[in-house]
Amino acid sequence: QQFNRCQLDRLDALEPNNRIKAEAGVIESWDPNDRQFQCVGVAVVRRIIEPNGLLLPQYDSAPQLIYIQSGYGILGAVLPGCPNAYQESQQHQQGQQPDQNQKIRNFRLGDIIALPAGVAYWLYNDGDSEVVALSLLDTNNQANQLDKNPRHFYLAGNPEDEFQLQGRSPRGQRRQQQQGQGRRERGQQQQGQGNNLFSGFRTEDLADAFNVDEETIRNLQGFQEDRKNIVKVKGRLQVVRPPRSREERERLERQEREQEREDEREQQRESRRGGREEREREERQQEREEEREQERERRESRRGGRGRDN
Amino acid sequence: GIEETLCTLRLRENIHDPSRADVYNPQAGRISTLNSHNLPVLRWLQLSAEFGRLQRDAIYVPHWNRNAHSVIYVVKGRAQVQVVDDFGQAVFDDELQQGQILTVPQNFAVVKRASSSEGFEWVAFKTNDNAQISPLAGQNSVLRAIPADVLANAFQLSQEDVSELKSNLDQQEITIVRPSRSSSQRKA
Numbered sequence: 154q155q156f157n158r159c160q161l162d163r164l165d166a167l168e169p170n171n172r173i174k175a176e177a178g179v180i181e182s183w184d185p186n187d188r189q190f191q192c193v194g195v196a197v198v199r200r201i202i203e204p205n206g207l208l209l210p211q212y213d214s215a216p217q218l219i220y221i222q223s224g225y226g227i228l229g230a231v232l233p234g235c236p237n238a239y240q241e242s243q244q245h246q247q248g249q250q251p252d253q254n255q256k257i258r259n260f261r262l263g264d265i266i267a268l269p270a271g272v273a274y275w276l277y278n279d280g281d282s283e284v285v286a287l288s289l290l291d292t293n294n295q296a297n298q299l300d301k302n303p304r305h306f307y308l309a310g311n312p313e314d315e316f317q318l319q320g321r322s323p324r325g326q327r328r329q330q331q332q333g334q335g336r337r338e339r340g341q342q343q344q345g346q347g348n349n350l351f352s353g354f355r356t357e358d359l360a361d362a363f364n365v366d367e368e369t370i371r372n373l374q375g376f377q378e379d380r381k382n383i384v385k386v387k388g389r390l391q392v393v394r395p396p397r398s399r400e401e402r403e404r405l406e407r408q409e410r411e412q413e414r415e416d417e418r419e420q421q422r423e424s425r426r427g428g429r430e431e432r433e434r435e436e437r438q439q440e441r442e443e444e445r446e447q448e449r450e451r452r453e454s455r456r457g458g459r460g461r462d463n
Numbered sequence: 464g465i466e467e468t469l470c471t472l473r474l475r476e477n478i479h480d481p482s483r484a485d486v487y488n489p490q491a492g493r494i495s496t497l498n499s500h501n502l503p504v505l506r507w508l509q510l511s512a513e514f515g516r517l518q519r520d521a522i523y524v525p526h527w528n529r530n531a532h533s534v535i536y537v538v539k540g541r542a543q544v545q546v547v548d549d550f551g552q553a554v555f556d557d558e559l560q561q562g563q564i565l566t567v568p569q570n571f572a573v574v575k576r577a578s579s580s581e582g583f584e585w586v587a588f589k590t591n592d593n594a595q596i597s598p599l600a601g602q603n604s605v606l607r608a609i610p611a612d613v614l615a616n617a618f619q620l621s622q623e624d625v626s627e628l629k630s631n632l633d634q635q636e637i638t639i640v641r642p643s644r645s646s647s648q649r650k651a
Contacts, residue, residue, distance in 0.1 A: 209617050210609060212527075212597075214549070214570050231608040233529055233597045250630050255608040271529030271570050271597065273605045275613060298532055298569045298590060304549040306527070306570055308605060309617035314550075350572045350599065353547030354525060355556075358574060361642035362524045362600045364631045365624075372618045384616060392610040 159192035169199065171317045175381035177206030178283075182315050185292070185303055194293025196303035198315050200276070202226070202284040206383045207390065208276040209312060214304040215290040215297040216270045224284030225261035225405055227394060229254070231273040239393045257394040261405060270296040273308060277390050280405075282412070307349040311378035314348075347375040476502045478514040478586070491521035491639040492582065499592035511594045513587040517542065517577035521641045524600040525574040531591035533567040535559070542583040547572045559585075572599065601635040 167189065169181035178201050185196035196215075200208055202224075210229075232255065241251035260266060260276075268274055278284040292301045303316055351359060352374040359370045371377075397405070418435055476497055477483075484493035498511035505511055511531070517523060535544075537559050546555040548571050558578060559565055567573045569590075577583035598604045606614065611625045620628070 207613065207616055210605070210613070212529075212570065229609060229613065231597075231605045233595050234603065235608075237608050250626065250633070252611040252626075252629065253607070254610040257610070271527065271595075273597070273609075275609065275617075277613070296530060298530075304570070306549045306572070307551065308599075309614075348551040350525075350527075350547050350551060352551040353553040353572070354545050354574060358522070358543075358545070358576060359525070362522050362574065362640065363628065364635070364640075364643060365628055369620065369624050369628060372620050372624075375618070378619075386612075386616045390610075390616070391612040 158188070161188060161192060164189060171315075173313045173315065173381060175383040177380075177385040178202040178208070178383035180313075180315050180382055182317070185316055191301075194291065194301060196290045196292055196316060197287065198290075198303075199285065199287045200383065202276060202278040202286065202383055203385075204278050204281045204283070205386050205389065206278050206284075207386050208383050209310045210273050210275040210308040211312070212271050212273040212306050212308070213268070213290055214270060214299045214302075214306070215292045216294050217268050217288050217290040219266040219268065220287045220289075221260050221262055221264040221266070222285040222287055223262055224278060224282050225259065225280045226276060226278040226284050227390075227392070228258045228260050228266060229275045229277075229392075230258070230268060231255050233272075241393050252393065254393065257392060259394070259397055259401070261401065262408065270294070277386070277392075279390065282409070307382075308351075309349055309373070309375060310380060310382070310384065311348050311375045312382040315382065347378065349373075349375050352376065472504045473502060474504055478512060486637045486639060488521075488637055488639055488641070490518060491637075491641040492517040492577075494523075494639065496594075498594065505592045509590070509592050511589045511592050513589065513594070515575075515583075515585050515587070515639075517575065517583040517639060518641065519577050519580050519582055521577050521582075521639055523575040524598055524604075524635070524638050524640060525572050526596045526598040526638060527570050527572045528567065528589065529595045529597045530569065531589040531594040532569050533573075533590075533594070534588045535565045535567065536586050536588070537561050537563050538584040538586060540577060540581045540583040541579040542585075543576045543578045545574050559583075596638070598638050601632060601638050601640070603638075604632055607632040 167183050167187060170184045171182045173180040180198060180200050182198040183190065183196070190196060202208055235255055237253035237255050239256060240253045276284070276286060290303045291297075292303050305312070305315060351370070356367050356370050356374065359373070360367045363370065478495050478497050480495070481493065484495050486494040492515065494513060494515045496511065496513050497505070499506035515523065539561055541558050541560050544555060544557065544559045544565065545553050546567055548554045554571070555565065575583065599606065601607070607629055611622065611629060614620065614628070615622055615625045
C-alpha cells in the first residue's frame with residue numbers, strides 16, 4: 154500500500170469533513186486518510202477563533218505552516234532553551250514577582266507562521282473580528298519520527314482530537330476503556346477524563362514535581378473541563394508584549410474600515426439589487442478614495458523621507 | 464573540524480565520568496549528554512546518548528523529547544516510570560528494572576522517579592545527533608515560558624495559584640528534583 158499511495162487516477166477538490174465546536178471558536182479538519190493527503194504526506198486543519206478566544210497551548214508531531222486568512226492576534230511559541238525575555242515592569246503588582254515569558258509575536262492577515270515539530274504554541278485573537286488560521290502539517294517531514302498520523306499533544310484543557318482519525322477510536326471512548334481499567338489499577342479516584350499531557354500522569358507525582366498542591370494539579374489535568382480546544386478569555390488577555398508598529402496599526406484600522414464599507418455596500422446592493430448605476434457610482438467613489446489614499450501615502454513618504462520611523 | 468579529518472575522528476567518549484555531568488544536583492543526581500557537539504562523529508550517525516543517575520525518590524521531571532525517539536536501558540536500580548501519549552493516556556505506567564529497555568517515542572511525555580534505595584541509573588539512546596528535551600516543570604519549562612494570564616485562562620486557575628505555580632517553577636533550576644515535601648505532607 155505504501156508503494157502505490159500516489160496511484161491516483163483522479164483528483165478531487167476536498168472539503169473539511171470534521172468539525173469541532175469549542176467555547177470560543179470552531180475547528181474544521183480535512184480527512185488526513187484521504188488518498189491525496191496520504192500521497193502528499195500532509196494534514197490540514199482550519200481554526201476559526203472568535204475575538205478574545207485562546208487556542209490552548211499544544212505542540213504537534215510535525216512541522217507546520219500556519220496561514221492567517223483573516224483577523225489579527227498574538228502568537229506564543231516556546232522554543233526550548235530560549236530565555237523568558239519578556240518581563241512585566243517592576244512596578245506592576247507590588248509584592249508579587251513580575252511575570253516573565255518568552256517572546257510573543259503579533260500576527261495578522263496574510264502572515265505565514267512557521268512552527269517546528271514539538272514546539273509548544275498558543276494563539277490568541279485580540280482583534281474584534283474572527284481569526285481564520287489554516288494549518289498545514291508536513292507529516293512526511295523527517296523531523297517527524299512518529300508515524301504519518303498528525304498528532305497534537307495538548308498541554309491544557311480537555312480538547313477533542315482535531316483529526317478524529319479513522320481507525321483511531323475517538324479520544325474519549327478508548328481512553329475511557331483503558332482509563333477505567335488503568336485507574337482502577339492505580340487506585341486513583343478521579344471524575345471525568347482529561348485529554349492533555351498532564352492528565353496521564355499520577356496526580357501526586359506531578360504535585361511533587363511541581364511542588365504545588367494536588368488541587369492545582371487537578372486543574373492542570375483538566376478532568377472537569379468541557380470548553381474544548383478554543384476557550385474564551387475572562388476579560389482581556391493581560392500579557393507583556395511590544396506595541397504594534399504605527400504602520401501596522403494604521404493598516405489594521407484601514408482594513409477594518411474597508412471591511413465595514415464593504416459590508417455596507419453589500420447590504421445596499423442587496424437592498425437595491427440590479428441598480429447598475431449605483432454600482433458604477435460606488436466603483437467611481439471607490440476609485441476616488443483609492444486615489445486620495447495613494448496621494449496621502451505619496452505625501453507621507455515624501456515627508457517620511459525626512460523623519461519616518463526606521 | 465579542521466583538526467579532525469575522517470581518519471583521526473574521535474570515536475570514543477566515557478559517559479559515566481561524573482566530572483563531565485551537564486546537570487548536577489547533589490541531593491537528586493546528575494545527567495550527562497553525549498551529542499555531536501562533544502563527539503562530532505555522532506553527526507554522521509544522527510544519534511546521541513544520555514547517562515542519568517537519580518538518587519532515591521528523586522524525580523526527572525516530566526518532559527518530552529522534541530526531536531528524537533529515546534530508547535532507555537536500565538543500568539542499575541529501579542524507577543517508577545510513566546509515559547503519556549497525545550491522547551493524554553499513560554501508555555506505560557510501571558516500574559522499570561535493571562536490564563530492561565523501554566522506548567519513548569518522540570514527543571511522548573515521560574517522568575521517572577527512582578524507587579529503590581540504590582537509586583536509578585540509565586543510558587538513553589536518542590535518534591537525533593542533537594537531541595533536545597522540553598521540560599514540563601522547572602525554570603526552562605514550557606509553563607514558565609507562557610504568560611500567567613494565558614495559564615490562568617487555560618487551566619481556570621486564579622492569578623494567585625498561577626503566580627505560586629510559576630514562582631515554584633522558578634526555583635527549580637534543573638530538570639532533576641528531590642521533592643521538598645512528600646505529597647502526603649503537602650495534603651496535610
